[in-house]
Amino acid sequence: MxxxxxxxxxxxxxxxxxxxxxxxxxxxxxxAEIAKSMKPSSLADFTGPAPAGLPKKVxxxxxxxxxxxxxxxxxxxxxxxxxxxxxxxxxxxMRFM
Numbered sequence: 749m750x751x752x753x754x755x756x757x758x759x760x761x762x763x764x765x766x767x768x769x770x771x772x773x774x775x776x777x778x779x780a781e782i783a784k785s786m787k788p789s790s791l792a793d794f795t796g797p798a799p800a801g802l803p804k805k806v807x808x809x810x811x812x813x814x815x816x817x818x819x820x821x822x823x824x825x826x827x828x829x830x831x832x833x834x835x836x837x838x839x840x841x842m843r844f845m
Contacts, residue, residue, distance in 0.1 A: 757798035
């Protein structure tokens with residue numbers, strides 16, 4: 749399975765170098781996570797020079813359709829009876845010396 753972007757190629761090559769001991773990765777970095785989670789044989793399929801013509805970054809796939817989001821933030825469609833009340837004068841800011 750070939751890489752789909754230049755950024756993925758860089759991450760996979762760095763993860764392969766971490767697995768073989770040629771490089772050190774910061775704990776929690778994407779390359780360290782990839783190196784921990786993938787087998788060396790499957791990671792080797794992604795390594796090597798990136799083919800020409802790849803984009804720098806690929807957009808993530810669209811989210812799966814699910815239930816519509818509920819309007820929980822305040823007045824608007826679906827919540828016609830909510831109104832914002834004017835509480836009164838604003839409170840003066842406190843000054844500390």
